[in-house]
Amino acid sequence: DTAVSQTPKYLVTQMGNDKSIKCEQNLGHDTMYWYKQDSKKFLKIMFSYNNKELIINETVPNRFSPKSPDKAHLNLHINSLELGDSAVYFCASTLLGGITTNEKLFFGSGTQLSVL
Amino acid sequence: DAKTTQPPSMDCAEGRAANLPCNHSTISGNEYVYWYRQIHSQGPQYIIHGLKNNETNEMASLIITEDRKSSTLILPHATLRDTAVYYCIVRGVTGGGNKLTFGTGTQLKVEL
Numbered sequence: 001d002t003a004v005s006q007t008p009k010y011l012v013t014q015m016g017n018d019k020s021i022k023c024e025q026n027l028g029h030d031t032m033y034w035y036k037q038d039s040k041k042f043l044k045i046m047f048s049y050n051n052k053e054l055i056i057n058e059t060v061p062n063r064f065s066p067k068s069p070d071k072a073h074l075n076l077h078i079n080s081l082e083l084g085d086s087a088v089y090f091c092a093s094t095l096l097g098g099i100t101t102n103e104k105l106f107f108g109s110g111t112q113l114s115v116l
Numbered sequence: 117d118a119k120t121t122q123p124p125s126m127d128c129a130e131g132r133a134a135n136l137p138c139n140h141s142t143i144s145g146n147e148y149v150y151w152y153r154q155i156h157s158q159g160p161q162y163i164i165h166g167l168k169n170n171e172t173n174e175m176a177s178l179i180i181t182e183d184r185k186s187s188t189l190i191l192p193h194a195t196l197r198d199t200a201v202y203y204c205i206v207r208g209v210t211g212g213g214n215k216l217t218f219g220t221g222t223q224l225k226v227e228l
Contacts, residue, residue, distance in 0.1 A: 043154075
């Protein structure tokens with residue numbers, strides 16, 4: 001059983017399109033995250049949700065809209081895709097979420113987004 | 117959060133210990149040292165973390181110097197499956213979520 005699963009694994013699309021990436025965790029964690037890894041392999045946090053409430057928004061363009069229907073799911077919708085959005089997007093979760101730093105991040109296997 | 121410096125790459129023979137260094141000279145008293153690794157085409161994986169004492173778990177050991185300005189991750193018997201990028205991260209106790217900032221890491225290559 002995969003702890004943090006995201007779909008699709010690969011996403012190829014044209015500029016201007018709207019696309020979604022889905023993430024689910026079966027660990028019973030309260031907090032979920034989206035990270036972006038660019039072509040230089042820098043991994044940066046985008047969003048964090050704690051029990052369906054947004055707690056981190058790292059100055060991401062408002063074309064990116066996370067949605068958390070319940071604490072086990074955090075989806076990422078991207079409008080009007082641009083070439084610069086091409087990257088690997090990772091979903092992650094932690095048990096409590098920032099109340100202490102004594103927590104492990106559990107990552108999904110990533111979604112490779114290619115915008116043509 | 118304090119910045120870390122790691123060598124860009126290291127090689128290690130299979131079966132030998134891999135010692136990965138990390139400098140964090142500006143670390144402050146309440147900042148923890150975390151290590152993650154990322155195997156090719158996978159998400160990062162937690163390895164170990166510590167504050168000031170040395171730590172050991174089933175994956176690795178973490179040695180933190182007394183002044184806390186540097187640390188070393190030790191994989192005691194490296195295998196080919198340990199080939200990955202290893203990230204050293206320092207993170208303080210603040211609210212607002214688990215905002216780990218990953219640097220460029222060390223590419224460890226384990227060879228026969």
